[in-house]
Amino acid sequence: MSTLHIRGDRRTLITGAGTIGLGATAALTLGATPAAAAPATAQTASLNLHDADTGEEVWEALLDGNERWACGRATRPHTSVRWRKTLVAGQQPRAAVFGCVDSRVSPELVFDTGVGDIMVTRTAGNVLNPLVAESVSYGPAALASPLLVVLGHQKCGAVTAAHAALSAADEGHEPEEHEYALPETVEALRAAYEASKGAPGDPIAAMTEANVRLAMAALAEHPNLATLVADGELTIVGAVYSLETGLVTEIQE
């Protein structure tokens, strides 16, 4: 895995392409936003999120939330009954997040967001296929979310199992029996395995990062998203979550 860099208040992993598209003001399609209708309370954290116009601004707001989470100062915004009722008229999630099913990596908690703030899609090992990609694209394409985050994580069980199975096959060994076999997931992770072969450092971390990059590239070309990316209305970022520190680190060039 790459070195952790601090650039301003942004945490970045310096390797390969990390951000697709430039943040630009997204056309809002839902009329009055939940934030506009929300009561003025002390929930300033997520009001910032809803005030953010561009994908880059939304990303900054999510990273701020992540820092609160990581250092034990999470505010758990937008969980009140009153806020919930403002969302009955419609939703306007500010970001789509595509992550792993791992119970330790719940994006709403990790980014210190509340109900209606982000639209989350999760699969084991955050593997993508056409059906999943449609779900991931829904927030940006139909609800004008200006940011899409692909979130891998440290010690991903699916990536680890796929690496074990594929490297055993490479070496001509029978893969070990697993209690819960994930043949479809292993196959879906083959491209990330191949792309990260021979990378320096921890092979699981390298494969995790490769898997994030492949999903970013595939989503940038999705028919529902390609025009948004080309027009600068959707920013796609890749990142990895550390179970140990609680920090989300962006994968950067």
Ligand SMILES: [Zn+2]
């Ligand atoms: Zn995982």
